[in-house]
Amino acid sequence: MKIVRKYSMPLAISLAISACSEAPKNGVTTQNQNVAEVTTPKHSFAPLEIKYEKFTLPNGLRVIVHENRKAPIVSVGVWYHVGSKDEKPGRTGFAHLFEHLMFNGSENYNDEYFKPFELAGATGMNGTTWLDRTNYFETIPTNALDMALWMESDRMGHLLGVITQEKLDEQRGVVQNEKRQGQNQPYGKVWEQLQKAIYPAGHPYSWTTIGSMEDLSAATLDDVHEWFKQYYGAANTVLVLAGDIDMETAKEKASQYFGDIPAGPPLIKKKSWIAKRDQSSREQMYDRVAQSRLYKVWNTPGLAHEDANAIALAAAILGDGKNSRLYKRLVYQDQIATDVNIGLQQFELSSIFPIIANAKPGIELSKIEKAIDEELHRFLEEGPTEEELARVNMNEYASFARNLEQVGGWSGKGVILARGELYLNDPNAYLDALREKQDITPKQVKATSQKWLSTGDYNLEVHPFPEYTTADSGADRSKLPETGNFPSVPFPKVQTAQLSNGLKVLLAERHSVPVVDMRLQFDAGYAADQGNKLGTSSYAMSMLKEGTGNLNALEISAKEELLGARISAAADIDTSTVHLNALKVNLEDSMALFADIVMNPSFSEDEIERKRTRWIASIQQEKTRPIQMALRNLPPLLYGKDHAYSVPLTGSGTETSIQSLNRDDLVNYHQTWMRPDNATLIAAGDITMEELTKRLEQHFADWRVPEAALPQKNLPQVAHPEMSSIYLIDKPGAEQTIIIGGLLAPSEKIAEREALHMMNDIFGGTFTARLNMNLREDKHWAYGAYSFMTGAKGQQPLIVYAPVQTDKTSESLHELQKELHAYIGDKPALKEELQKVKSKRVNELPGRFETIGAVSNAIAGMITYDRPLDYMDSYAEKIREINLQAVHNLAKQTIKPDQFTWVIVGDKSKIENNIRELDIGPIIELNANGKPASGLNIN
Structure with a gap:
């Protein structure tokens, strides 16, 4: 057994960039620059470090071990280096169909796969298939580890004997329904058309992971057996164990459960096929959607390419968040789109760089495309600024730091290590990428963007379909291992305090990561809309970040990103909440911003109007999505009139109510419901009650209880109807x-x-x-x-x-x-x-x-x-x-x-x-x- 012992090098990110005093080059004027100048914080941040050890079994199975004793749990991830790119034309959808079959029992446990995991209290359990890989994962209590490894290894090494025609037909039907469900959503048919258009025939990315209905129907038992034998061998797999486990235990259990599984045949691995396009092309699609949408797409290099990280930075600067260039131009300045983003998808062979913009009702897509082209041309000519690079790097650092809190799930430490090993043969690949992005200069981003984004764009216009009318052998597999006694896990002690203004404060200390989570919860919610215009609560909460007496919306967004903080505000049926998740090192400035947003929203008329169009478009979208359509209509039918819950379950209101909503409505909501005597501040994380109350007293000192009495929500008991x-x-x-x-x-x-x-x-x-x-x-x-x-x-x-x-x-x-x-x-x-x-x-x-x-x-x-x-x-x-x-x-x-x-x-x-x-x-x-x-x- 080969063992490689390796620890990641610490990553210290140091940002010290002064704010630029000249006017923004994108044409957007920043307000209140003398009052609240947004600058990059000058901090050296704690290193990001994931310690791991790695070994390889004689059968080729690679095993990565991350020891973390924070909780008595272990994340188990099994990553197979096979995805839809390994299929052949005429047999698409096979990787995903096989993933479904892996949950239907194995030779030594021929039952629903979820059952023993549910009994053991497994969390985050799932399986996913994508273009390059298939993975299965769960987080289980430590004492259930043997059970989990037994189950995972049994389906890896002992599966074919229980895959019957009946099971194949059953899961084929389930997958076909999954495809129908996806296509039944607005824009649900886009990616199948898009992938076919941007890649040449026969390219492994030219079909979707879920495959075609015809290919799924044609799948046979022989195909299933051949797929398993070809790709589900130990040598094509990475096993990651993260959490309450050490190296010696991992070696022992991996050998015990996986050591007798065959390596599988030697495989030919596709490594790169970018399929760079030289000419622009265009298609139109009609769908039952509420808004026209433009997709503008380029093929860019894959994960291992030297240009991958610079392209990722370009995508973030152009299209990630409110301060991105395209958002500021299309949504904020010109107000011709309700949303625009770039969701860069990076894969092994190639990547997809898509600009996606939703048109404001009444705006032609040609006008949106012209603005996109102008911004892209300026970016290719001038490149990004140092501050833009600092902002997106800080945002990525903050997001990455939060992911380190979990050992498993969808994005935790185990996932990070497994991805690096599977795609780049190095669990530390994430570290190299973060380092490189810190070192990349504006000049490099500019040159790389010119190389890949100057030509070869594919444009797909999606338009609303008109509403026409028609007249008229290792382990003992004879039994499942016992899970044993489950550990008792105490919930953190909840401390209480009260500020001088009467605000109740609750805290659960946890010092495992340098992050503090805070939520200010008000007894309001959609139910507070009763007697007011429907949607007021949700709309008012969404407006809190659109400007205060000190900062405008873009300045708030920029400051939030530079601090690595996340602030959000939303409502549900009973409560309205403002949420802050902040890095400890920037907590003081983050709390100051949080308090300003809570106490001093400006409810600017311009911002209200800017949001109104997008909000109404969102309601129109809800009315095209079947599930949301039903949930909008169900509560009034259940509760009847004069009940506080008789509102759309989405909380968004109606087109009529939002059209009539004005600044006075929002100010009245804020003054009526958002007050200290109707709120509780709940905090958890790396802070003590003494620190917390001291800072809260400082930042909320001017927040006082108004004289007006707090209104009551009407929640009468409702009788069941006499019949269905x-x-x-x-x-x-x-x-x-x-x-x-x-x-x-x-x-x-x-x-x-x-x-x-x-x-x-x-x-x-x-x-x-x-x-x-x-x-x-x-x-x-x-x-x-x-x-x-x-x-x-x-x-x-x-x-x-x-x-x-x-x-x-x-x-x-x-x-x-x-x-x-x-x-x-x-x-x-x-x-x-x-x-x-x-x-x-x-x-x-x-x-x-x-x-x-x-x-x-x-x-x-x-x-x-x-x-x-x-x-x-x-x-x-x-x-x-x-x-x-x-x-x-x-x-x-x-x-x-x-x-x-x-x-x-x-x-x-x-x-x-x-x-x-x-x-x-x-x-x-x-x-x-x-x-x-x-x-x-x-x-």
Whole structure:
């Protein structure tokens, strides 16, 4: 066994760039420059370091080990160096289809793959396929590591014996539904067309990862077996173990579980095929979308190319965030687009550099393209400034630092190390990239951009489709390893204090990373819109960062990026929250900015108008997306009039309400609801209560309680309807039907809250719950079918939903009805089902609060729903004490199958008659605004 012992070198990023005093070259005038000049902070930052060790088994399996004893959890990642680029024309979609088959059992555990992991409390469990790789990952309590490695190695080395024609057909149906679901979304067909256009025929990136319907239908068992034998060998795989594990343990367990798996055949690896284009080309597409959109795309070098990092910097400066050149020009200055960004996608063979811009209603795409071309030409002629480079590098540093808090998940330490090893044969590749970006000069970015972005652009125009009308052997595999006793993981102690102005302060200290998470939570939310214009709460919160008495919107954004801070403001049904996540080294300046945003929003008339167009366009987008369309209309149907929750569940309001919203409305909202006596400051991270209160007193000293009394939200109890109703929203040409059913359940504040959630988990709240097992795994009519409760102080909606193939709409609705009746009838929750969901809830605790954001969010829930601050201390015991009778009682009290309100979005011409035959209740046709359509009652 070859062992390579290696530690990453520390990375110290030092930025000391003075602000430029001359006017911005992009033509945007900065206001209040003498009042609040935005400068690059002069700090030396703590090194970013991921210690690791690496060894290779005799069969070629590469193993990376990162030891981190912060929590008794281990992230397990298995990365196979195979993706859709390894497919052949006529057999596309194979890598992704095979990923699905890997979750359907192995020779020594022929059952649903998720089951033992749910019982063990695994978190962040998933599998993904992309152009260059397929990976499987989970984070598990340390004592369940043997189980996880046994399962991962069993499907790596012992799979083919259980892949049957039945399983292949089942997962083929699931994947085809996934493809339908993706294409059913606005702009859902773009990337299939785009990849085919920018790459020559036969290029491995010229088809999408999900593949074509025809190729999926043509897949055979022999194809599946050949794919597994070709690419799923040990020598084509990287195993990463990150967390509560040391090198010797990793060597022992990797050898035990993976040592007897064959290496696999030698492979020919494609390394580079940029396919640089020399000519410009253009296509037009029509789709059921609310806004015209322009895609302007270049093929650029892959990950290992010497120009990759300079191109990434160019993408960030041109199109990442509010201070990017394109955003400032198109959205802020010219106000011709509602959004513009560059989501650079870097792969092994080549990369895709896409400028994506959404047109403001009434604006021609040609005008947007002209502005983009002008900004790009100026960038290619002049290059970036030193300050722009400093800003995007700081932003990347801050994002990277936050990712280091987790050992696994989608972006944690294990993922970073595995990517480097798989793509570049070096777990430290991230470090080289960060270093190089710090050293790259404006001149280099300019030269590289000229090289790759001067010619060869592909332009795709997407326009709204008009609404036409028609007249009329190593391990013992005989049994699964026992997980043993699960560790007890205490929730951080919650400290309390109160400022001189009455503001309540809560803190959970955690000093694992130099980051502080803070949220200022107000008892307001969408419910505070009652008696006002719908959408006021969300709109007001979104305006907080659009300018204060000291800084304009662009200055706030620039300062936020230069500090490496993240500030956001949003509302949900019951609360409105301003959130700060800050680096400890910049905490003082970050809190000053945070306080300014909270207390001194300017609500500028110009900014209100600038946002209004984009906001209305967003509402129009919601009304083209089937799920959002249903969720906008469901609450008013459930709660009726004169209830604070009778608002669109998206919180965005209506086109009419937003069109009439004015500055006085926003100022009134801020003065009425955003006050110290209606707020709680919740903090978690690298700070003490003494430090925190001292800084809060300093920055919030002028924030006082107004004389006016705090208003009360109207949350009366609402009775269930006498019978079920179906509200049908016609979406001609829809490739799927969205079925959503709702019923009012008890408040999240009830004493039996946890039992209520157990009831839902069994029915539809998890992957292996009854609904998903029926419609996805058994019938494969849907990509997923679930139930959930939204959470609310008053009665909360219990929602069941299933996006299903159009020709199975009535059958799927019948199955949902059947499951609801059975759950409170002849098939109530079973002891085994309850034990499974209880074990999942308890055993996932070691990984549930790995981040400070998760900790502060949990405390916020305690405040919202009036729970004691030591609620999590006895959480596991609360779950264990729930008995089957309590679940049965809650199910019968809560679930009323014949009193559900159903909202169905689909092609009326294809689904109406069959739904009517079910005779569930009256069928009322609505338009996208929730108003009765012409021909009011179908019945």
